[in-house]
């Protein structure tokens with residue numbers, strides 16, 4: 517399985533995390549991070565960890581990660597229909613944040629001085645903390661009202677619409693956008 521199996525069109529890390537569960541052709545969902553090894557590959561593809569990081573999560577931790585993904589999805593499902601995320605989602609996010617404190621670090625980069633967050637927890641907590649922080653940032657910045665589900669009926673992918681006019685409909689033009697265009701052509705040719 518290569519990085520190509522992990523979509524990163526969500527425009528937010530936590531949304532890409534949700535998108536590790538694409539729709540399965542016959543219904544239901546696949547899970548592309550169903551093993552600790554697969555999770556590590558995703559985390560590397562997402563630049564959450566580097567190939568030098570010796571991160572070897574066990575099944576118990578993976579179960580916690582999967583549960584957190586489910587909780588975030590419940591939050592996302594509420595947000596796309598303009599509701600507030602369930603309080604269980606907020607509690608879980610705050611719990612992950614509390615377990616991965618961040619210190620600010622002043623560093624000089626190519627574009628000048630920057631304040632960068634540095635996670636003080638071990639990798640296992642820090643990873644879920646990063647996802648929680650990213651969800652929190654989406655809500656606090658007001659970008660949550662741009663959270664969308666792909667309009668293709670058999671697709672469950674989500675994304676934050678960062679287009680200027682706010683009219684992005686598809687997770688990806690290459691897959692769902694084209695499927696829709698082809699379906700439109702087929703429908704027209706039957707008329």
Ligand SMILES: [Zn+2]
Pocket residue numbers: 666667668671672673686687688691692
């Ligand atoms: Zn789609």
